[in-house]
Amino acid sequence: MLTRRALLTFIFAFSAIGGAGAQSPDPLPSWNEGAVKKSITDFVARVTAQGSADFVPTEQRIATFDNDGTLWCERPVYFQAAFAFDRVRATALQHPEWRTTQPFKAILEKDIKALAASGEKGLLQVVAATHTGVTTEQFSKAVVEWTATARHPRFNRPYTDLVYQPMLELLAYLRANGFKTFVVSGGGIEFMRPWMEKVYGIPPEQVVGSSGVVKFQTGAGGKPELMKLAKVEFIDDGPGKPVGINRFIGRRPIFAFGNSDGDLQMLQWTAAGDGARFAGIVHHTDAEREYAYDRQSKIGKLDKALDEASARNWTVVDMKRDWKRVFAFEP
Amino acid sequence: MLTRRALLTFIFAFSAIGGAGAQSPDPLPSWNEGAVKKSITDFVARVTAQGSADFVPTEQRIATFDNDGTLWCERPVYFQAAFAFDRVRATALQHPEWRTTQPFKAILEKDIKALAASGEKGLLQVVAATHTGVTTEQFSKAVVEWTATARHPRFNRPYTDLVYQPMLELLAYLRANGFKTFVVSGGGIEFMRPWMEKVYGIPPEQVVGSSGVVKFQTGAGGKPELMKLAKVEFIDDGPGKPVGINRFIGRRPIFAFGNSDGDLQMLQWTAAGDGARFAGIVHHTDAEREYAYDRQSKIGKLDKALDEASARNWTVVDMKRDWKRVFAFEP
Numbered sequence: 001m002l003t004r005r006a007l008l009t010f011i012f013a014f015s016a017i018g019g020a021g022a023q024s025p026d027p028l029p030s031w032n033e034g035a036v037k038k039s040i041t042d043f044v045a046r047v048t049a050q051g052s053a054d055f056v057p058t059e060q061r062i063a064t065f066d067n068d069g070t071l072w073c074e075r076p077v078y079f080q081a082a083f084a085f086d087r088v089r090a091t092a093l094q095h096p097e098w099r100t101t102q103p104f105k106a107i108l109e110k111d112i113k114a115l116a117a118s119g120e121k122g123l124l125q126v127v128a129a130t131h132t133g134v135t136t137e138q139f140s141k142a143v144v145e146w147t148a149t150a151r152h153p154r155f156n157r158p159y160t161d162l163v164y165q166p167m168l169e170l171l172a173y174l175r176a177n178g179f180k181t182f183v184v185s186g187g188g189i190e191f192m193r194p195w196m197e198k199v200y201g202i203p204p205e206q207v208v209g210s211s212g213v214v215k216f217q218t219g220a221g222g223k224p225e226l227m228k229l230a231k232v233e234f235i236d237d238g239p240g241k242p243v244g245i246n247r248f249i250g251r252r253p254i255f256a257f258g259n260s261d262g263d264l265q266m267l268q269w270t271a272a273g274d275g276a277r278f279a280g281i282v283h284h285t286d287a288e289r290e291y292a293y294d295r296q297s298k299i300g301k302l303d304k305a306l307d308e309a310s311a312r313n314w315t316v317v318d319m320k321r322d323w324k325r326v327f328a329f330e331p
Numbered sequence: 332m333l334t335r336r337a338l339l340t341f342i343f344a345f346s347a348i349g350g351a352g353a354q355s356p357d358p359l360p361s362w363n364e365g366a367v368k369k370s371i372t373d374f375v376a377r378v379t380a381q382g383s384a385d386f387v388p389t390e391q392r393i394a395t396f397d398n399d400g401t402l403w404c405e406r407p408v409y410f411q412a413a414f415a416f417d418r419v420r421a422t423a424l425q426h427p428e429w430r431t432t433q434p435f436k437a438i439l440e441k442d443i444k445a446l447a448a449s450g451e452k453g454l455l456q457v458v459a460a461t462h463t464g465v466t467t468e469q470f471s472k473a474v475v476e477w478t479a480t481a482r483h484p485r486f487n488r489p490y491t492d493l494v495y496q497p498m499l500e501l502l503a504y505l506r507a508n509g510f511k512t513f514v515v516s517g518g519g520i521e522f523m524r525p526w527m528e529k530v531y532g533i534p535p536e537q538v539v540g541s542s543g544v545v546k547f548q549t550g551a552g553g554k555p556e557l558m559k560l561a562k563v564e565f566i567d568d569g570p571g572k573p574v575g576i577n578r579f580i581g582r583r584p585i586f587a588f589g590n591s592d593g594d595l596q597m598l599q600w601t602a603a604g605d606g607a608r609f610a611g612i613v614h615h616t617d618a619e620r621e622y623a624y625d626r627q628s629k630i631g632k633l634d635k636a637l638d639e640a641s642a643r644n645w646t647v648v649d650m651k652r653d654w655k656r657v658f659a660f661e662p
Contacts, residue, residue, distance in 0.1 A: 059528070059534055062536075136577055180536070182536075189578070189581070193581045193582075197390070203390055203581075204580065204581030204582050205393075205511070205513075205536075205537070205579065205580045205581055205582070206536070207581060211578060214574050214577055214578070215570075215574070216570035216571075216573045216574055216596055216600070223603055224573065224596065224599050224600050224603050226573060226574065226577050239546075239547035240547075242547045242555065242557060243545050243546070243547055243557065246467055246545055246557050247520070247542060247545070248536065248579060249535065249536045250520070250524045250534075250535030250536055250538060251524075251535050251536070265547055265555065268555050269547070269555050272554050272555050
């Protein structure tokens with residue numbers, strides 16, 4: 001009986017992949033073997049096995065991922081901040097007043113100390129100057145141009161090359177198993193959507209993020225347009241993440257991945273549902289291939305969520321130990 | 332060559348439907364033949380034909396539908412208002428003060444005149460009393476119970492039977508042609524999501540609507556929960572519809588259907604994009620099988636949008652003329 005089933009399984013696998021002599025390839029080749037990789041594949045096997053007590057119908061296989069520090073790098077500064085700074089430099093000629101006004105002066109002069117001194121108020125001024133007063137289509141175009149031309153200061157590559165290869169594999173693996181993958185990020189929704197479909201395979205309607213108020217109006221030539229206003233609408237961070245998930249997705253994920261305390265409530269919300277649940281954290285432990293930081297970091301601080309992961313047995317990825325490769329461009 | 336292709340086409344069609352002697356059935360059997368039905372099938376043929384100048388890749392085939400009056404009936408009152416009134420009656424014993432306080436007194440005594448006199452302020456009080464102060468899960472449960480038990484006053488059937496059969500066929504037809512179908516409604520998002528997947532085949536994450544503020548908190552037993560607060564967050568109506576589409580979907584539909592002036596901006600936004608576009612309006616012209624109303628109506632007023640449809644050659648469904656059946660339960 002077992003032999004017959006094995007034979008049938010072989011035939012099925014053979015026909016499904018449509019190749020001669022092919023074997024089922026590892027769907028997560030950039031993950032080292034070990035408890036972390038096993039926790040992922042075991043979970044997926046449990047929720048997709050027909051008849052299993054943990055079986056979850058496909059329409060409920062919702063997986064949510066933080067972006068900065070989880071799907072792509074967030075150092076030395078959040079990439080959206082790099083975009084904003086580059087945009088200040090790119091449009092400085094149209095704003096001569098910036099040469100004498102903080103925090104713009106600091107950005108133009110690369111005066112990091114003065115920039116830091118401008119604090120949150122300064123940052124909001126930069127966001128207002130670089131993210132608003134344009135239509136959604138103009139902004140989207142600016143983002144696409146930036147991703148095509150800007151370079152990361154350490155790796156000297158487009159920022160969209162700084163996505164984690166193991167996480168790309170994980171996204172594809174989940175989708176191949178009937179999951180719908182979403183980004184749930186503190187980053188700006190209009191900054192993420194223009195490139196995520198191409199880079200992650202995640203369409204705009206599956207990207208949740210922070211947003212500013214947008215206004216419908218009639219533009220030049222009588223054409224309707226959506227204008228980005230200088231008013232914050234929603235911050236998709238911390239307790240805002242389950243709120244954003246509820247608002248945009250309308251059901252609770254069964255699988256969530258983050259990397260910082262800003263993801264804690266998303267992970268709690270995911271883990272607290274009935275049935276099988278997966279909560280994962282990327283721990284940045286690899287200063288050589290990427291960066292190493294956690295409890296003391298200003299960007300991507302991982303402290304409370306690390307404690308809770310330990311207390312609740314969530315999966316913690318040790319980047320150095322668990323990832324064979326970090327980036328696709330590594331030799 | 333043509334003969335061989337015809338043969339292959341036949342074999343492929345045969346194997347795809349898996350039946351002997353089957354012919355391609357009409358995907359819109361509840362629509363009468365005519366210019367309106369043809370405008371729909373012609374549009375779908377154009378945007379799905381590989382190599383056609385109007386071809387649209389599947390990921391961009393976004394179709395948005397208003398709900399009240401477009402996918403289901405909105406008379407004699409918006410069904411969400413009926414839900415709210417029923418909920419006031421169902422929870423009146425816990426609120427003895429309602430017996431002497433308007434607008435609750437009017438609802439309990441079915442005093443339509445006094446209810447109308449309470450105006451928008453009264454309505455907001457009713458919404459606050461019936462839609463907030465509960466968790467999202469409690470509210471969802473109340474909606475599901477109501478859809479299972481409440482009956483429409485004229486048709487004496489569950490409200491979810493009052494969906495338009497031709498529109499159900501249209502949703503399925505679009506999906507079969509690679510479209511992703513969304514609801515974009517002025518109705519409350521948490522009121523719609525619990526039943527739309529079952530009734531329309533539209534999952535929660537493809538339902539856009541008005542919303543109240545929701546708060547993440549730790550409930551009894553330490554479990555995280557989302558509490559619905561008595562504060563309006565977003566009104567997905569009129570100019571709010573393109574804003575809601577931008578926020579939730581992040582790209583412009585190529586196909587949209589509405590029935591009232593509240594849908595005008597959604598239709599304008601859809602029609603103003605590049606390439607082939609479809610904008611449709613359901614005109615309620617059938618007092619016998621459903622209701623007849625348009626320019627003078629307080630509910631579902633169709634005035635400016637009807638003029639614009641005429642000026643711009645949008646498709647206007649004359650319910651009486653174009654629909655063979657309105658509801659599935661008709662004899």
